[in-house]
Amino acid sequence: xxxxxxxxxxxxxxxxxxGPWLNPLLKKWVGRxxxxxxxxxxxxxxxxxxxxxxxxxxxxxxxxxVAHQTQELWLKLLSHESxxxxxxxxxDALWEASARLERMLRVARCMASExxxxxxxxxxxxxxxxxxxxxxxxxxxxxxxxxxMAAEGLEGALERLxxxxxxxxxALYTGPAVAADLKRLCxxxxxxxxxxxxxLYAHFQLVRRTIGVDATVKALDGLxxxxxxxxxxxxxxxxxxxVRVELTACWRREGGYAPGAPRGETETAGDTPPAVMASxxxxx
Ligand code: HEM
Numbered sequence: 001x002x003x004x005x006x007x008x009x010x011x012x013x014x015x016x017x018x019g020p021w022l023n024p025l026l027k028k029w030v031g032r033x034x035x036x037x038x039x040x041x042x043x044x045x046x047x048x049x050x051x052x053x054x055x056x057x058x059x060x061x062x063x064x065x066v067a068h069q070t071q072e073l074w075l076k077l078l079s080h081e082s083x084x085x086x087x088x089x090x091x092d093a094l095w096e097a098s099a100r101l102e103r104m105l106r107v108a109r110c111m112a113s114e115x116x117x118x119x120x121x122x123x124x125x126x127x128x129x130x131x132x133x134x135x136x137x138x139x140x141x142x143x144x145x146x147x148x149m150a151a152e153g154l155e156g157a158l159e160r161l162x163x164x165x166x167x168x169x170x171a172l173y174t175g176p177a178v179a180a181d182l183k184r185l186c187x188x189x190x191x192x193x194x195x196x197x198x199x200l201y202a203h204f205q206l207v208r209r210t211i212g213v214d215a216t217v218k219a220l221d222g223l224x225x226x227x228x229x230x231x232x233x234x235x236x237x238x239x240x241x242x243v244r245v246e247l248t249a250c251w252r253r254e255g256g257y258a259p260g261a262p263r264g265e266t267e268t269a270g271d272t273p274p275a276v277m278a279s280x281x282x283x284x
Contacts, residue, residue, distance in 0.1 A: 014053075057132050060125045067118045074111050075143025078104055082150030089157035092164075094181050101188040108195035112202040119206055126210045130220070137221035138203075147196070151236035158189065158237070169243040174250075186240055193236040200232035 019031025028035060033044035050065045081104050088097040121129075138144065162168065167179050172186065204213070207225055211217055217225045235241050257263055 058125055058128045060121050061129055063118065063121060064126075064129050067114065070114065071111055072141065072143045074107050074114075075141070075147050078107055079143070079146040079150040081107070082147070082154050086153050086157040089154075089161050089185075092161070094185060098185060098188055101185070101192055105188070105192045105195050108192060108199055112195065112199040115199070115202040115206050119209060121210060123210050123212075130211075133220055135220050135222075137219060137223075139221070148236065151193075154189065155237050155239065158186070159239075161185075169239060170246055173243055173247055189237050190240050193240065196236055197233060200228075204228050204232050 020029045021031055022028075023030045026035075030038075033039070038044065049069060050062055053062075056062065081100055085097050085100045085104070088094075088100065162172070162182065165179055165182060167175075167182065169186070172179055172183050177183070207213060207228060211225065213225045213228065215224050215226050219225055
């Protein structure tokens, strides 16, 4: 039997994986770009978008490129969905807008968890890849810029919707539940915003473990990596976060119960709870 060095198996497999392959079920050649799936997904173009093996500066460069390319695609989807959501909000199609916001939330969550794959890139390998990135900056990401701009559009649509319904954000969160549908929508926007910030937090941790976060560590565009921690909490919809601050500013301790104290009669509890917390000593 022919003796094959283990490396040769890998080499042989690598060559085999260049395709095309005869699929035994279809009895068709896959990998030539001739099948409907390949034409629709445009796999020949898509799979040619990564640096070929012989030109890679590191084996892990494929991981690095695939991670960035997929993230750009998800960001592209997020800004597309945002435009559709603006159109739905402007025509009061709230169920449709709500379903779309759920989708956007899931995409943002998916993006954050995807970054976990890139965490398998060790710092030493990244230092090699980094040499070939020019002065590239994350701020140059078209998807990221588009998503932030799309969010401004969404915030505008929300403002118009609130105006049409004659309700302010504070009233929405404090008044009787006359606009429960709008309140739900606002919470979904907050869900999406929070997931987007969680994505930036996941990115921050990725940066921290690959190049470090410190005043002395500069990004390729010269910015200290430390600025990232401030930027990652910049919300997409500031007004929806500000309303929380306003609610808390109006909050009064009166009307609550001392911890552990009996809560009184069930029919009155919740309506006019006794004011016991201000002094901290009373009983209901
Ligand atoms: C090992 C992987 C990565 C490293 C070491 C890294 C490093 C950095 C650094 C140092 C910055 C701050 C300076 C700047 O704006 O360029 C940054 C920003 C950014 N990066 Fe990355 N990055 C990585 C992966 C990614 C990926 C996969 C994406 C996905 C699109 C991404 C998107 C961004 C964005 C959008 C910003 C701007 C964020 C902001 O200003 O708040 N990065 N990155």
